Amino acid sequence: xxxxxxxxxxxxxxxxxxxxxxxxxxxxxxxxxxxxxxxxxxxxxxxxxxxxxxxxxxxxxxxxxxxxxxxxxxxxxxxxxxxxxxxxxxxxxxxxxxxxxxxxxxxxxxxxxxxxxxxxxxxxxxxxxxxxxxxxxxxxxxxxxxxxxxxxxxxxxxxxxxxxxxxxxxxxxxxxxxxxxxxxxxxxxxxxxxxxxxxxxxxxxxxxxxxxxxxxxxxxxxxxxxxxxxxxxxxxxxxxxxxxxxxxxxxxxxxxxxxxxxxxxxxxxxxxxxxxxxxxxxxxxxxxxxxxxxxxxxxxxxxxxxxxxxxxxxxxxxxxxxxxxxxxxxxxxxxxxxxxxxxxxxxxxxxxxxxxxxx
Ligand SMILES: [Mg+2]
Numbered sequence: 001x002x003x004x005x006x007x008x009x010x011x012x013x014x015x016x017x018x019x020x021x022x023x024x025x026x027x028x029x030x031x032x033x034x035x036x037x038x039x040x041x042x043x044x045x046x047x048x049x050x051x052x053x054x055x056x057x058x059x060x061x062x063x064x065x066x067x068x069x070x071x072x073x074x075x076x077x078x079x080x081x082x083x084x085x086x087x088x089x090x091x092x093x094x095x096x097x098x099x100x101x102x103x104x105x106x107x108x109x110x111x112x113x114x115x116x117x118x119x120x121x122x123x124x125x126x127x128x129x130x131x132x133x134x135x136x137x138x139x140x141x142x143x144x145x146x147x148x149x150x151x152x153x154x155x156x157x158x159x160x161x162x163x164x165x166x167x168x169x170x171x172x173x174x175x176x177x178x179x180x181x182x183x184x185x186x187x188x189x190x191x192x193x194x195x196x197x198x199x200x201x202x203x204x205x206x207x208x209x210x211x212x213x214x215x216x217x218x219x220x221x222x223x224x225x226x227x228x229x230x231x232x233x234x235x236x237x238x239x240x241x242x243x244x245x246x247x248x249x250x251x252x253x254x255x256x257x258x259x260x261x262x263x264x265x266x267x268x269x270x271x272x273x274x275x276x277x278x279x280x281x282x283x284x285x286x287x288x289x290x291x292x293x294x295x296x297x298x299x300x301x302x303x304x305x306x307x308x309x310x311x312x313x314x315x316x317x318x319x320x321x322x323x324x325x326x327x328x329x330x331x332x333x334x335x336x337x338x339x340x341x342x343x344x345x346x347x348x349x350x351x352x353x354x355x356x357x358x359x
Contacts, residue, residue, distance in 0.1 A: 004045060004078040004118045009107075010038040011066035013059040014357040016324045020151065023142040025168025025199025029054065032321040033359075035062045035103075036349060039110040041078060047114025048347040050322055051106040051272055052298060058099060059359055065103040073107065078118065080111045084278045097250045101273060108276025109302055109345075117344035122305060123277070124339050129309035133336035136300075136316040137162030137193060142169065148178060149185040161335040162191035162218065162315060168199030172208050183215045193244070195221040202231040209239040219244035219266055229261035242266055247297035249274055252282045259290050266314060270297035271306060284310040300330045302345050304337040325353045 014034050021030040033056040039047035053059055072090065076083060087104045088096055096104060116126040124131055138155035140148065140163060148165065155163050165182055167175045183192060194217055200208065205223035212220070219242045224231045226248040236243040242265035249255045250273050258264060269283045284306070287294040293314035296303030298321055307313040316337050323329040327348035331338045340346035 001118075002043065004114060005042045006039055006073045006076045006078060006111075007042055008040045009066055009070040009073060010040065011063045011106075012036045012354065013063050013359040014325055014354055015056050015059070015359050016322070016353075016357050018321070020141060020143065020147070022166075024166050024195075024197040025142070026197050031056065032324075033059050034322060034325065035059060035066065035106065036325070036354065037066060037106045037110045039073075039078075039107070039114055041114055041118075043118070045114050045117045047078070047110035047112070047117070048345070048349070049106050049109035049113060049276075049302070050347070051102045052321060053099075053102065056359065058102070061099050062103050062106075065099065066106065069103065069107060078111050078114050080108055080115060080276075080278055083111050084108055084275075101250050101275065105272045105274075105276035105279065108278050109271070112277040113302075113345045113347065120343050122339060122341055122343065123302070123345050124305040124308040127277075127281070127305070127309040129305075131339045131341045132308055133333065133338055134304050134307045134313070134316045135162070136160065136318040136332060136335060136337045137164050137191065139317050139319045140165045142166040142178070145178075145181060149181055152182050152185045156186055156190060158332070159334045160318070160332070161189075162193065164193035164195055164221070164317070166197060167194045167208075167212075168196040172211055175208055176211055179212055179215050179217070188216065191218040192216070193218045193221065196223045198222045198225050200224055202228070202234055205231075205235050206238040209235060209241055213240055217241045221245060221268070222247070229258045229263040232258070232263035233261055236262065236265060244268055244295070246270070247273070249283075251275065252279060252286060255283055256286060259286070259292065264292070266293045266295065268295040268297050268314075268317070271299045271303055277302070277306065280306050280310075284312070287312045300337060301326070301340075301347055304330060304339045305345060308339050325350055325357060 288311035
């Protein structure tokens with residue numbers, strides 16, 4: 001088999017409309033700002049990934065960084081471990097975190113995609129796993145008394161067996177009402193999670209968490225500031241509901257600190273922030289060491305492959321932030337994501353949509 005080398009990088013920015021704006025306790029995300037990365041190789045193989053920048057303000061700097069990485073990566077063997085070492089060395093002094101990490105993780109994910117294509121197998125198989133169905137929950141927002149139940153009914157009708165909603169309203173009463181309404185709509189057999197998006201103080205999170213206990217929640221996510229691991233541990237001690245966190249860890253080291261602090265019952269690293277496929281693999285080994293159930297955060301497509309090889313795999317978050325610009329969005333059947341049985345990750349752009357939403 002002829003070796004695969006990087007020939008060029010192409011980064012494009014899009015700002016994709018969302019069917020439902022993501023309404024959280026700390027603000028609204030009403031579009032999906034993505035930087036799409038194509039790694040062209042010396043063979044007829046293109047590795048693809050995307051970065052989610054949370055705000056359109058992040059698009060230009062992430063794209064610029066990827067553009068400037070091209071010279072460094074041109075001619076490199078598509079060996080993600082070696083590429084990671086190269087990039088870590090190059091950014092050691094600047095700090096491989098934040099926007100830098102977002103760009104380097106996009107390179108990592110695209111390199112793994114290219115490598116799996118080169119070997120002619122789905123990423124899950126390249127990593128020693130198999131193509132299978134991954135249980136998923138539908139990820140909703142602070143959708144209010146009309147849209148909330150409507151989305152919940154639609155999800156259940158589509159076969160989903162778990163739903164997450166956002167809470168952290170102005171008052172405890174509103175939080176209890178919104179959870180009660182969804183529980184009433186979907187019944188007791190659907191798993192129900194809540195996400196506070198860091199919106200509460202530690203005492204208030206405990207007060208609200210206790211008031212929500214009768215609803216049998218599967219987890220309460222980021223009840224307080226994400227960097228406050230001891231605060232999370234206090235909340236965890238006070239509640240019967242499991243505490244979930246992890247989407248804001250920018251390294252496996254942060255994840256380790258949180259686990260050692262007893263901050264969470266469950267973990268949910270974000271494949272991009274944790275460092276791409278390479279970072280995820282180390283995170284999943286850490287979760288396995290501590291026997292902590294591990295879920296994904298957005299990035300449905302690549303997370304499905306990765307959960308297939310995660311020893312403590314828990315839930316896949318169904319968010320579909322890139323669906324409008326994908327030629328073949330991930331398929332869900334009976335509440336589970338189907339890992340696509342194609343070489344690589346299975347990401348292909350819908351070029352017409354990419355052009356329409358280009359920034
Ligand atoms: Mg969250």
